[in-house]
Amino acid sequence: MGLTLHHFLILSAILFSIGLVGALTRRHIIIMLICLEIMLNAANLNLIAFWHFSSNPLLMHGPLFTLFAIAIAATEAALGLALVLAIFRHYKTIDLESIRDLKE
Amino acid sequence: MIVAFYLLALIAVLGAGLAITLRNVVHAVFSVLLFFSALAGLFLLLLAEFIAAVQVLVYIGSVGILMLFAIMLTTNVVGDPNRPVQSRGWVWGGLAVVALLAGVLLPIISRTGGQSPTPLSDFNPSVKQLGLVLMDPYFASLGVIALLLTAGLIGAVVAATGASEADQAKTVPENRPRFPNN
Numbered sequence: 681m682g683l684t685l686h687h688f689l690i691l692s693a694i695l696f697s698i699g700l701v702g703a704l705t706r707r708h709i710i711i712m713l714i715c716l717e718i719m720l721n722a723a724n725l726n727l728i729a730f731w732h733f734s735s736n737p738l739l740m741h742g743p744l745f746t747l748f749a750i751a752i753a754a755t756e757a758a759l760g761l762a763l764v765l766a767i768f769r770h771y772k773t774i775d776l777e778s779i780r781d782l783k784e
Numbered sequence: 785m786i787v788a789f790y791l792l793a794l795i796a797v798l799g800a801g802l803a804i805t806l807r808n809v810v811h812a813v814f815s816v817l818l819f820f821s822a823l824a825g826l827f828l829l830l831l832a833e834f835i836a837a838v839q840v841l842v843y844i845g846s847v848g849i850l851m852l853f854a855i856m857l858t859t860n861v862v863g864d865p866n867r868p869v870q871s872r873g874w875v876w877g878g879l880a881v882v883a884l885l886a887g888v889l890l891p892i893i894s895r896t897g898g899q900s901p902t903p904l905s906d907f908n909p910s911v912k913q914l915g916l917v918l919m920d921p922y923f924a925s926l927g928v929i930a931l932l933l934t935a936g937l938i939g940a941v942v943a944a945t946g947a948s949e950a951d952q953a954k955t956v957p958e959n960r961p962r963f964p965n966n
Contacts, residue, residue, distance in 0.1 A: 683789055686893065688830070691793045693889040695800055695819075697881050702804030704877030705870045710809055710854055714816050717847065718800050721823050724835075732830040740917045744925075746835050747914075750842055751929045755936035757847045761854040762944040768858045777871055 688729035796822035
């Protein structure tokens, strides 16, 4: 028995759940951004797996979607970390439970 | 092939699990880099070689370094050792995700058709094909992505530097000196 689509789908679901657990339960803001990246990567694995096991892989839909998703994820990471720096400069902390007020 | 899959899956799950449990943020970033490289291996296993190269270049190359720089510029990496790593009510979040995985995701996956019509290494997709479709039907999307990356670059620079200085200049009253330390 070789590799099937199920292997990749189950692995991707597990990785997505790990990322979601981290994003919901950790209180450090950089860890939360890392968990967002983990979830995006799990979705990318899904896209590539569906493309690989599709009936017409030469249309290249999976790699195209993944390429655009990676570009958007890179933009999101850069912007998110810039916002982390701005938040740190303003509040002097990056503990998510200490950042409660909208106005100083 | 299946041995390689299980090895890479183990590395990926291990890296992601360590990243969300370690207290030290720098160690968490390095374990998530392990997760990214395992995912690049999985992309290679699925014959998406260009995506694997992009994964290594973009994620391991830039996003990891960016996260390390953000950690260096913000605060101590271990945090307050007296406070727990998790936020309040984290048990409910974990239980909700486990319920989502076991109640929604896995049943849906088990209902999909599992057997593949295309066996591994039966087709030979290449970077050339990806470049051709990127140039002909998807040229507009490529332009939009370029625009998005430029806007993201400018926005990141503004958010990290410019806005805070303008904010400071606005909040400092007129009768006080601008820079008290000088």
